[in-house]
Amino acid sequence: EVQLVESGGGLVQPGGSLRLSCAASGFTFSTYTMNWVRQAPGKGLEWVSYISSSSSPIYYADSVKGRFTISRDNAKNSLYLQMNSLRAEDTAVYYCARDFSLAAFDIWGQGTMVTVSS
């Protein structure tokens, strides 16, 4: 079964850091570009970051540029999102998503909740 499973979410204080992971299974992870998409409580979807199959190029939303770092380990079939200098407005469910076509995400994880609060 093709599957993405996120982990690493939780409660963190403003200014803190968190590392999200996304474990892929059921497909050849190394051949797909991947993304992180988030959704604040009661709000819409917001694209966060993109990484190519070879880890270059990489893109970020303006709202997280300079604070978040996307990476992948094709040997471990895993995608990561290192989040630093977290703000209250980063509170959201974070999804990892596989690219099916350019900017079309066909496989999504179940999401992991990140709450930034003191």
Next chain:
Amino acid sequence: QSALTQPASVSGSPGQSITISCTGTSSDVGGYNFVSWYQQHPGKAPKLMIYDVSNRPSGVSNRFSGSKSGNTASLTISGLQAEDEADYYCSSYTSSSTHVVFGGGTKLTVL
């Protein structure tokens, strides 16, 4: 403020057809045929319904169709069913540094 503009809500009766619009600019919707549509039920992950403006992934009902004219893309759902009640989001590739933009979402109510 989302990069792509969608109506906040639409509604229709079972059996009817509805259309959801998604308006962008020549840097995204109007400039490329990389518009996608997603369906999201409460508490669930989004599901890809349309990609590349008008293509349906395997397993998606042919009641869902997509189109584009200028800077506006549209999702049409025909033969509305109760299970279609959900939030719908459009997205597009963009030539700006942000790479991908989403619409603000449209809540579909089946009356």
